Amino acid sequence: MRTLRLMTVSAPLNCNAPLHGKRILLLVGGSIAAYKSPEIVRLLRAEGAELRCVLSAAASRFVTPLTLQALSGEAPRQDLFAAEEEAAMDHIRLARWPDALLYAPISANGLAKLALGLADDLGSTVALASRAPRYLAPAMNTAMWEHPATQRHVAQLRTDGAYFIDPEQGILACGENGAGRLAEPSRIVEHLRLGLGPQDWRGRQVLVSAGPTWEAIDPVRALTNRASGRQGFALAQAAAERGARVVLVAGPCALPTPLGVQRHDVVSAQEMLATILRILEGGRYDLFLANAAVADHRPTTSHAHKRRKGELGESLAWIANPDIVATVHESPHRPRRIVAFAAETAPDIASAAAKLRAKGADVAIVNDISEGAMGGNENACTLVCGERVTSLPLQDKLCLSRALLRALDPCLR
Structure with a gap:
């Protein structure tokens, strides 16, 4: 018998997760689904990603800056005109920092701003100034999501190269049932894993x-x-x-x-x-x-109807x-x-x-x-x-x- 040469490989501590070491900028928009953003941060940190957050004024009504700071390890940015931070044009440095920009949740208003190239707050300014791939996870009422104006903005953003993590069907905060729920945080992380992975098996x-x-x-x-x-x-x-x-x-x-x-x-x-x-x-x-x-093996005979206990017999023939x-x-x-x-x-x-x-x-x-x-x-x-x-x-x-x-x-x- 052939002699085998044994080489032992130790498991890496980081599991070689695709997001390990990736820099992700999370923009949190003004949707009630913003309450899920801390879970997104927690999951991304567990994958070994580096996180920075930008919190819109509306989003801060649903999730506190302190919560995001505690989970991400960085104080979230909120104000485009913060004197201490913008003295060095920090919003441009922030836009250049990430490997990926994740806008989760993004509201109908946020989609409209990005599609039209508007930049009137920190989140929209950073999104417009960044060359990093954009991952957009919408969350809104079903009627807002299905509105022709919103769908035009979505189509334009797809054409511009944005990657959408589409909303899910379900019970919404307003009590209605339909499309518009923010994708589950674990699913959002899965999308980022695929998009930011090494891609060295592409074509296989x-x-x-x-x-x-x-x-x-x-x-x-x-x-x-x-x-x-x-x-x-x-x-x-x-x-x-x-x-x-x-x-x-x-x-x-x-x-x-x-x-x-x-x-x-x-x-x-x-x-x-x-x-x-x-x-x-x-x-x-x-x-x-x-x-x-x-x-x-399989049984030689498979019965179409359930056999009674006494009909099974003491032995089973198989092939x-x-x-x-x-x-x-x-x-x-x-x-x-x-x-x-x-x-x-x-x-x-x-x-x-x-x-x-x-x-x-x-x-x-x-x-x-x-x-x-x-x-x-x-x-x-x-x-x-x-x-x-x-x-x-x-x-x-x-x-x-x-x-x-x-x-x-x-x-x-």
Whole structure:
């Protein structure tokens, strides 16, 4: 058996989050949704971003400057004509400082000012003077959002290059139900991750399989496993953050689709394989991350109606499912690289990697699931690429996914 050379990699403290070290200027506009701005600040700081805030006069009625100062570590700017700050034309320096300008929330009035190039307060002046990419998260009454004038301003700002984080449907502060709710702070952060990520995988097409499969005995009973899908979904998110076009094929799991990822839901191993082959026929894929915990077998018979307890019998006849990695390897539309995963309770790295290579995988990832990684929030794994072995320690599954993709880079050349 081939001798493997072990190289241990430590997890970075910052999780290599796309927003780590990014300078973000948050403009808080005059909407009641301004009360959510402290949560936006908190989440961005947790990602390692540097924050400065500009608070409009109307916004200060909903959130105090002291709150934003405590969370951001910087006193928010409020006054365009503050003598001490503007002696050195500070609004221009402030406009040049950020990597991105986030206006959240921005009101109908704020959209009108930006679209028309008006600059009559600090926020609108900085927005007009800044060359940084602009992320606009509107919040207002549904009628205001749908008004033709507002939509003209939105269309103009899109043409001018602004990136919109569109408002969500729901119950508004006025009690009406419709579009106009500020996007959730976590969703706003997701948009920034995609926009400000490294983009070094732009142009790559990545296919990811995730979650368990459900091999039905009848409509309520099945052969399945404890996989939650979290690791596969995290891999899809990490690839999207790096600019790849990502398609996710997910077995039964209740997880939100990562932003920027196209999702296909399946149930059984046969359905997963058929979906993957159909997707591969549609274009040349650079990478297949075969992370799904696919059932090895299925019942020989699946009943259309629920079986009574006495009808189940004492034994179950089953048949082997097709091996997805091996089938994809033999496909005329084989991706350029196949990365296969093995879940083991007492892993023999060399044997597990050899098993995956025999199926046609270019890279093997071996997970030790003896400590509850399957279905949990954390995971550790060992990557085998040729004779190079990289051990990634226990960490949050999204952090692990980012580290794993970095470790894969030399294997994809």
